[in-house]
Amino acid sequence: MIQLNKHYANLRESYLFAETAQRRDAYRRAHPDQKLLLLGVGDVTQPLCEKVTTALHMAVDKQAKKETFHGYMPECGADNFKEAITAYYAQRGVYLEKDEVFPSSGASDTLGDILDLFSADNTALIPEPTYPAYVDANIMAGHRIVHLPTTAETGFVPQPDESIQADIVYLCSPNNPTGAVYDRAILTKWVNYALSKQAVIIFDAAYEAFIEEDHVPHSIYEIEGACRCAVEICSLSKTAGFTGMRCGYTIVPKSLVFDGVSLNKMWVRNRTTKTNGVSYLLQEAGVAALSAEGQRQFKETLMIYKNNAKVIMKALDECRIRYCGGKNAPYIWMECPQGMDSWAFFDYLLNQVQIVGTPGEGFGSCGKHYFRLSSFGDPADTVLAGERLKVLFEASGRQ
Ligand code: PLP
Numbered sequence: 001m002i003q004l005n006k007h008y009a010n011l012r013e014s015y016l017f018a019e020t021a022q023r024r025d026a027y028r029r030a031h032p033d034q035k036l037l038l039l040g041v042g043d044v045t046q047p048l049c050e051k052v053t054t055a056l057h058m059a060v061d062k063q064a065k066k067e068t069f070h071g072y073m074p075e076c077g078a079d080n081f082k083e084a085i086t087a088y089y090a091q092r093g094v095y096l097e098k099d100e101v102f103p104s105s106g107a108s109d110t111l112g113d114i115l116d117l118f119s120a121d122n123t124a125l126i127p128e129p130t131y132p133a134y135v136d137a138n139i140m141a142g143h144r145i146v147h148l149p150t151t152a153e154t155g156f157v158p159q160p161d162e163s164i165q166a167d168i169v170y171l172c173s174p175n176n177p178t179g180a181v182y183d184r185a186i187l188t189k190w191v192n193y194a195l196s197k198q199a200v201i202i203f204d205a206a207y208e209a210f211i212e213e214d215h216v217p218h219s220i221y222e223i224e225g226a227c228r229c230a231v232e233i234c235s236l237s238k239t240a241g242f243t244g245m246r247c248g249y250t251i252v253p254k255s256l257v258f259d260g261v262s263l264n265k266m267w268v269r270n271r272t273t274k275t276n277g278v279s280y281l282l283q284e285a286g287v288a289a290l291s292a293e294g295q296r297q298f299k300e301t302l303m304i305y306k307n308n309a310k311v312i313m314k315a316l317d318e319c320r321i322r323y324c325g326g327k328n329a330p331y332i333w334m335e336c337p338q339g340m341d342s343w344a345f346f347d348y349l350l351n352q353v354q355i356v357g358t359p360g361e362g363f364g365s366c367g368k369h370y371f372r373l374s375s376f377g378d379p380a381d382t383v384l385a386g387e388r389l390k391v392l393f394e395a396s397g398r399q
Pocket residue numbers: 042105106107108109131172175176204206234235236237243247248
């Protein structure tokens with residue numbers, strides 16, 4: 001009889017977005033005339049930039065002609081997209097070789113697939129609050145998980161602890177959900193930790209394009225030694241509005257060698273078996289996004305989200321509510337007022353001011369008294385949300 005992966009039984013019900021959607025829809029049905037302000041999910045709302053859509057149209061036209069038609073693409077990526085990615089990294093002084101760069105169908109696919117390279121006997125260290133996929137993917141792989149809670153005292157930045165023995169370390173900066181960014185000093189500590197434990201860091205850079213301050217690294221490879229211990233997973237989803245397109249890239253350096261075995265070679269083997277490459281259209285779109293003009297255009301779009309973040313931060317500042325993030329990141333992680341727990345606060349915001357956010361507890365138990373607001377919403381709705389938050393908190397402060 002077929003033996004199933006028994007680890008699936010250890011997964012917790014994935015209820016966070018389902019539950020928030022269910023409460024939102026119930027409210028909508030009960031109050032059809034009320035406008036809801038959606039600051040919950042982390043999906044983009046602005047369209048693709050013109051440079052990308054032009055490239056897509058051109059690529060479609062090429063597929064219509066025998067002379068320019070493309071069939072299967074190379075499993076490990078098209079040369080021109082790999083070149084565009086290496087040039088993008090070179091802008092920050094990170095020099096990669098083309099065969100260290102692997103175009104992907106987005107970060108999520110790789111976050112799951114990369115675990116194929118590691119045996120089930122490993123321990124994953126996951127700072128919390130966390131993007132839930134890290135936990136679920138490691139449960140599915142049968143890994144032991146050590147949860148590392150972070151707190152407001154360290155700005156939700158995880159601190160390495162030499163007494164913890166871990167083999168796979170997850171770092172995400174700018175962070176989802178807290179919006180925290182990790183500076184060079186802390187990343188250096190993590191790289192040293194990984195090197196001393198012979199562990200691998202999975203660095204999730206999905207939000208790197210939101211970094212505004214020069215001193216914040218965009219890539220783990222800006223840190224000395226990282227190319228010997230880290231894989232970097234990145235995506236055009238939030239950078240260039242590709243959530244519905246599905247295109248990203250993974251960096252697996254050739255100097256990443258454990259026990260004499262090259263992770264880069266293993267990943268090539270994995271890709272050539274498990275994928276038939278990323279579609280030609282998407283890689284052309286990726287090249288366009290990372291061109292100088294593409295970057296200029298997507299940065300204009302990111303400014304819309306950054307202005308949204310400023311509106312939310314201003315409202316919270318005026319109400320003296322503590323929060324993390326918003327500056328180099330699209331998320332704002334606010335403390336629920338008056339010690340409320342995050343689900344109670346979700347209902348309170350929905351019922352009082354029709355704002356939909358995300359309860360912090362969905363990102364780990366240390367998020368129980370926190371709430372995630374997203375800057376990916378509609379700009380006019382975000383302004384309205386800022387005004388409603390001020391009215392609400394000023395009124396509740398007077399009580
Ligand atoms: N990593 C983080 C931290 C995310 O927040 C997300 C999406 O929200 C992803 C990865 C997945 O991105 P993609 O759309 O490329 O699968």
